[in-house]
Amino acid sequence: MKRFRRHGQESQRDKLKQELFQFNKTVEHGFPHQPSALSYSPTLQLLSIGTRSGAIKLYGAPGVEFMGLHDENAAVTQVHFLPHQVELVTLLDDNSLHMWTLKAHKGLSELLEIGRFTLTGPPGALPSVTRVTAVLAHSSGELLLLGTEGGHVFIVEVPGFRELEERNISLDQVASSVPEDYIGRRNLEHVEALQENPVNPNQIVIGYGRGLMVIWDLEKQCALQHIPATQQLESVWWTEDGGYILSSHSDGSYCRWMVGGEDENEEEEKSDIPYGHFPCKAISKIQFKSFNVLGALVVLVEEELVVIDLQTEGWPVIQTPYLVPLHSSAITCSHHVSAIPLKLWERVTAAGDLQKTHYSKKPWPITGGQNLAPDPPQRDLLLTGHEDGTVRFWDASGVCLYPMYKLSTAGVFHTDADPNDNMNQGTEGEWPPFRKVGCFDPYSDDPRLGVQKIHLCKYSGYLTVAGTAGQILVLELNDEAAEQTVEAKVVDLLQGQEGFRWKGHTRLDVREEPVLFPPGFQPFALVQCQPPAVVTALTLHSEWKLVAFGTSHGFGLYDYQQKNNVLIKCTLNPSDQLAMEGPLSRVKSIKKSLRQSFRRIRRSRVSLRKHHVNNAAKVLQEANARLEAELAEMELAPVQRKIEARSSDDSFTGLVRTLYFADTFLSDSSHNSPSLWAGTNGGCVFAYMLRLPPVENRADEPVTAQQAKEIQLMHRAPVVGIAVLDGHGAPLPEPLEVAHDLARSPDMHGSHHLLVISEEQFKVFTLPKVSAKMKLKLTATDGSRVRRVGVAWFGSSRSEDYGESGLVVLTNQGDLHVVSLPAVKMQVQYPCIRREDVSGIASCVFTKHGQGFYLISPSEFERFSLSARYLVEPRCLVEVPLRSGSSNQHRPHAARRVMEHALLNDESEYFRERDRRDCIITMEQAYHV
Known part of the structure; x- marks a missing residue:
C-alpha cells in the first residue's frame, strides 16, 4: 500500500515540476560576433546580418528579431533578400547557397531554412568556374544571377534552385564581344559585381575584376554596351533613372559612366578621387541616392553597427535600440537586479538621457514586423562591469537589451586618461578628415580600473563597485551634479603579519582635489585594500549602512555612514604564498x-x-x-x-568566495541579531555577530563585530554560496524589502537553518547550534562542481497563487540544476553551456525569477529561462508584402530609408559643392571607425 501511495506522490510531484520548471534559450542580446555580411529589405523593413560562425540574424522594429543557424560550419559571405517576398538567400564561404523564409505558425513568424544549393559546372571543370563571387536577386523575385570566379554568370530559378542552363552567360560570350583594343580582354578575371537596371529589368551590368563592365540584355542574350574601365573594380551602382553607372576602384577613385543604349560611343566618363592624389585604400562600396529619399545610413563594422541620421544637420548618430556593442570595453562582471521600483528607474533613465544629448532625435528607421510580445511584467536591470572602470546599466526587461546609463569610476583616480578627450572631436592633421563616430573603444588606460564586483540596492539607490586593485567605491544616486572629494580608507588585510610581501600591482592613486561628478551615481566613500588584490566577494546592506568585501587575503566590513572600518579578518594561511605573488607569478x-x-x-x-x-x-x-x-x-x-584537478584559484585557501548578511540566531534560539557570514576557498565559514546602535544614535555610536562561529567543512571544498532559511524554510528577504511591503516578514519563531553551498555539495545546518541536518552531494554523484549559484522563485504556470523557492546551480559541466528548498533535493537538470566554454560558465548570472545570462562571445549574452511562467522571448510577425502593379514592381521602393555598408565623413562642404539633388556614398575600409 505504501508503495502505491509513494508512486502516486511521485507522479504528482513530476506533474508539479512541469508546471514550475521549463528550460528555454530565449534570445541573444548584444552585437553579433564577427559579422561578415549585411543586407536590407526595403519592402520588409528588415535588416539581416550574417556571421563567420554561420548564424543569420534578422532585425526589424524593436522587439522583432529572428535567428537561424546553418548546419555547415562556414562563414556567411553574402545575404540577399528576394524583392517583395519574405525569403532571403545566403551564400557561405563553402560555396553553398541557402534559402530562408519567414513562415507564419500560430500567429507568429519563424525563420526556417527551406532549401540549399551548390552550383555544379560541366564535368572536369575547375572549381573556379562555379565559385560564386557575386549574387543578384532579380526584381522579379524568381531568378538569382550568380557571378563566379571563372567569369561566368549562372541563372538559377528560385525558390527551387533550378539552373536555367539555356540562359547562362558564359565568359566566352562576353569576351567575344569585347573590343579588340581593350587591354584586359584576354583575362577579365572574376565577376566582381552584378546590378540590375532600375527601369529595365531585362538589362544587367556585369562588372569584372580587371575593370571591364558589360551591360547585358537577358532577353536578347547579347551585350549592349562595354564600359572599359582600367582600374581594379570594387563596386558598381546603377542610378535610379537608369542613365548612369557608378563604379568604385581599388585606387580610391570612383567613376560615373553614361549608359548609351546600343550606341557604345555615347558613353561619357567622369572620374574623381575624393581626397586628392594621396594613396588611398579601395572604395569597396558605392551607392547613389537623391537627397529627397535619404533617411539613414547603416554602417556595419567589425565590432558595432552605427546608424547615421542624414536628414539632420551635422549627421548625428541614431541611438540603436538593439545590436549595441556590449564589449565597448571588455566585460569583466555582471549583476542583475529584478523588479526595479519606478522611482529609481526614472532617476536612472533621467541621468542616462543627459548622456545622450549628442544622439539624433530621429526615431529608429528600421521598423519592419510587428512586436506581439506582451509588455514586461516588471522592470529589470542588468549591470555590466568593464575593463576601463565603467559600469553600464541595461534595460533587461524585454527582448531588447537597451543601454540606459553609463557610470565611470576612473574620475576618482589619477590615470593616464586625458579628461578632455572627446571621441567626437576631430583631430587636427589627420587625413582624410573623417569624423569619428561609434562607441567601441576597447582600450583601457589602466587595467587596475577593471570592475570585478557590483552590488546595487534597488530600494535605497546605493551602489557599491569593487575593482582589480582592491578598490571598493560606495555611490549614491544624485539628480544634480556635485563637486566633492572622495576620501580613501586603507584597510590592511594582513593585520601586520610578518613574512608576507606583496609582489603585484600598486594601489590606484586617489585624486586629492574635488572632482565634478555629473548627475547619476556619485561616489562618496572609498576603501582600498592592502595588499591591493582583486576583490573576489562583495555585498551591501543598505538598511544597516554596511558593505562587506573580500580578497585572496581576507575580508573586511566597512560602515559607510560613519566611514569607519568595523572588521578586518585575515584569512591568509602560511601555505598561501601564491596569494602574495599575483597572477603572473x-x-x-x-x-x-x-x-x-x-x-x-x-x-x-x-x-x-x-x-x-x-x-x-x-x-x-x-x-x-x-x-x-x-x-x-x-x-x-x-x-x-x-x-579533474582543482582550478588555480583553489590553491588560495584563504581566498574569500562569498559574503552574506543575515538577521538570524547566532548566540541562542531566542534572540536574533544582525550577522555577517564569509566563506573561503578552503571550505571555511566565518560567522560574526554585529551590534548596531539604535537608529537615533546610528551616526555617533560605532558598529561592532564579534566572531561567533567558525565552520570547517570536512571535504574542504570552496564555499561558493551561503543562505539562511527562516522558520518556514524560505530564504531571508533582501534588505529593505519588507519595509517597502514587497516581501513578507521572515518567520522568527521557528528555528532557522544555515545553507552552505560548496563546489561539491549542499549542506544544511541548524541554528544556533550549527549541527548538520541534511546534505546533497553533487561531485560524488556525477563528478560535477558548482560554479554559479543563486536563489530564485519559480511560479506555477497553472496557478498564480502557487510557487516555490529553489537554488539554481550551474556546474563546470555546463549543466543547470534546480535544488528544492529547504529539503535540498534535486528537481531538474538541463544541459545549457558546453563544458569547454569556460568563459561562458564563468560569466553566468542568475535572476530572481529563474532566468539567466551568459556570454556566448565577447559581445553577446545568451538569455535562458528555467521558469515555466516567466519567459522573455521574441514574439513577432512579418506579413508578406503586397506587390503593386507591374509598372512599379521593378522600381526602387519610395520608402527606402536605409543604405548598407557605407562610411560617413565630415567633409560636408565637399557634398554641398555638388548638385543638391544628388549624393554619392562611398566607403574606404582603411578609415572605418
Whole structure:
C-alpha cells in the first residue's frame, strides 16, 4: 500500500515540476560576433546580418528579431533578400547557397531554412568556374544571377534552385564581344559585381575584376554596351533613372559612366578621387541616392553597427535600440537586479538621457514586423562591469537589451586618461578628415580600473563597485551634479603579519582635489585594500549602512555612514604564498612544485635502496599506508577528484568566495541579531555577530563585530554560496524589502537553518547550534562542481497563487540544476553551456525569477529561462508584402530609408559643392571607425 501511495506522490510531484520548471534559450542580446555580411529589405523593413560562425540574424522594429543557424560550419559571405517576398538567400564561404523564409505558425513568424544549393559546372571543370563571387536577386523575385570566379554568370530559378542552363552567360560570350583594343580582354578575371537596371529589368551590368563592365540584355542574350574601365573594380551602382553607372576602384577613385543604349560611343566618363592624389585604400562600396529619399545610413563594422541620421544637420548618430556593442570595453562582471521600483528607474533613465544629448532625435528607421510580445511584467536591470572602470546599466526587461546609463569610476583616480578627450572631436592633421563616430573603444588606460564586483540596492539607490586593485567605491544616486572629494580608507588585510610581501600591482592613486561628478551615481566613500588584490566577494546592506568585501587575503566590513572600518579578518594561511605573488607569478610556483615532487621521488628511491630485499614487502606496506593517510586527509570524492584537478584559484585557501548578511540566531534560539557570514576557498565559514546602535544614535555610536562561529567543512571544498532559511524554510528577504511591503516578514519563531553551498555539495545546518541536518552531494554523484549559484522563485504556470523557492546551480559541466528548498533535493537538470566554454560558465548570472545570462562571445549574452511562467522571448510577425502593379514592381521602393555598408565623413562642404539633388556614398575600409 505504501508503495502505491509513494508512486502516486511521485507522479504528482513530476506533474508539479512541469508546471514550475521549463528550460528555454530565449534570445541573444548584444552585437553579433564577427559579422561578415549585411543586407536590407526595403519592402520588409528588415535588416539581416550574417556571421563567420554561420548564424543569420534578422532585425526589424524593436522587439522583432529572428535567428537561424546553418548546419555547415562556414562563414556567411553574402545575404540577399528576394524583392517583395519574405525569403532571403545566403551564400557561405563553402560555396553553398541557402534559402530562408519567414513562415507564419500560430500567429507568429519563424525563420526556417527551406532549401540549399551548390552550383555544379560541366564535368572536369575547375572549381573556379562555379565559385560564386557575386549574387543578384532579380526584381522579379524568381531568378538569382550568380557571378563566379571563372567569369561566368549562372541563372538559377528560385525558390527551387533550378539552373536555367539555356540562359547562362558564359565568359566566352562576353569576351567575344569585347573590343579588340581593350587591354584586359584576354583575362577579365572574376565577376566582381552584378546590378540590375532600375527601369529595365531585362538589362544587367556585369562588372569584372580587371575593370571591364558589360551591360547585358537577358532577353536578347547579347551585350549592349562595354564600359572599359582600367582600374581594379570594387563596386558598381546603377542610378535610379537608369542613365548612369557608378563604379568604385581599388585606387580610391570612383567613376560615373553614361549608359548609351546600343550606341557604345555615347558613353561619357567622369572620374574623381575624393581626397586628392594621396594613396588611398579601395572604395569597396558605392551607392547613389537623391537627397529627397535619404533617411539613414547603416554602417556595419567589425565590432558595432552605427546608424547615421542624414536628414539632420551635422549627421548625428541614431541611438540603436538593439545590436549595441556590449564589449565597448571588455566585460569583466555582471549583476542583475529584478523588479526595479519606478522611482529609481526614472532617476536612472533621467541621468542616462543627459548622456545622450549628442544622439539624433530621429526615431529608429528600421521598423519592419510587428512586436506581439506582451509588455514586461516588471522592470529589470542588468549591470555590466568593464575593463576601463565603467559600469553600464541595461534595460533587461524585454527582448531588447537597451543601454540606459553609463557610470565611470576612473574620475576618482589619477590615470593616464586625458579628461578632455572627446571621441567626437576631430583631430587636427589627420587625413582624410573623417569624423569619428561609434562607441567601441576597447582600450583601457589602466587595467587596475577593471570592475570585478557590483552590488546595487534597488530600494535605497546605493551602489557599491569593487575593482582589480582592491578598490571598493560606495555611490549614491544624485539628480544634480556635485563637486566633492572622495576620501580613501586603507584597510590592511594582513593585520601586520610578518613574512608576507606583496609582489603585484600598486594601489590606484586617489585624486586629492574635488572632482565634478555629473548627475547619476556619485561616489562618496572609498576603501582600498592592502595588499591591493582583486576583490573576489562583495555585498551591501543598505538598511544597516554596511558593505562587506573580500580578497585572496581576507575580508573586511566597512560602515559607510560613519566611514569607519568595523572588521578586518585575515584569512591568509602560511601555505598561501601564491596569494602574495599575483597572477603572473604562478608559473614559478608550478616549477617549484614540480621540482619538490621530483626531489621527494629521488629521496624515496634512495631510501628504498638502503633497505634489504627481504624488507621490500614491509616498505611497500608502509608506503601504501602513508598514501592512504594522505588521501584520507584530502577527502577525495570517488569520481570528480580523480579526473579533474582543482582550478588555480583553489590553491588560495584563504581566498574569500562569498559574503552574506543575515538577521538570524547566532548566540541562542531566542534572540536574533544582525550577522555577517564569509566563506573561503578552503571550505571555511566565518560567522560574526554585529551590534548596531539604535537608529537615533546610528551616526555617533560605532558598529561592532564579534566572531561567533567558525565552520570547517570536512571535504574542504570552496564555499561558493551561503543562505539562511527562516522558520518556514524560505530564504531571508533582501534588505529593505519588507519595509517597502514587497516581501513578507521572515518567520522568527521557528528555528532557522544555515545553507552552505560548496563546489561539491549542499549542506544544511541548524541554528544556533550549527549541527548538520541534511546534505546533497553533487561531485560524488556525477563528478560535477558548482560554479554559479543563486536563489530564485519559480511560479506555477497553472496557478498564480502557487510557487516555490529553489537554488539554481550551474556546474563546470555546463549543466543547470534546480535544488528544492529547504529539503535540498534535486528537481531538474538541463544541459545549457558546453563544458569547454569556460568563459561562458564563468560569466553566468542568475535572476530572481529563474532566468539567466551568459556570454556566448565577447559581445553577446545568451538569455535562458528555467521558469515555466516567466519567459522573455521574441514574439513577432512579418506579413508578406503586397506587390503593386507591374509598372512599379521593378522600381526602387519610395520608402527606402536605409543604405548598407557605407562610411560617413565630415567633409560636408565637399557634398554641398555638388548638385543638391544628388549624393554619392562611398566607403574606404582603411578609415572605418
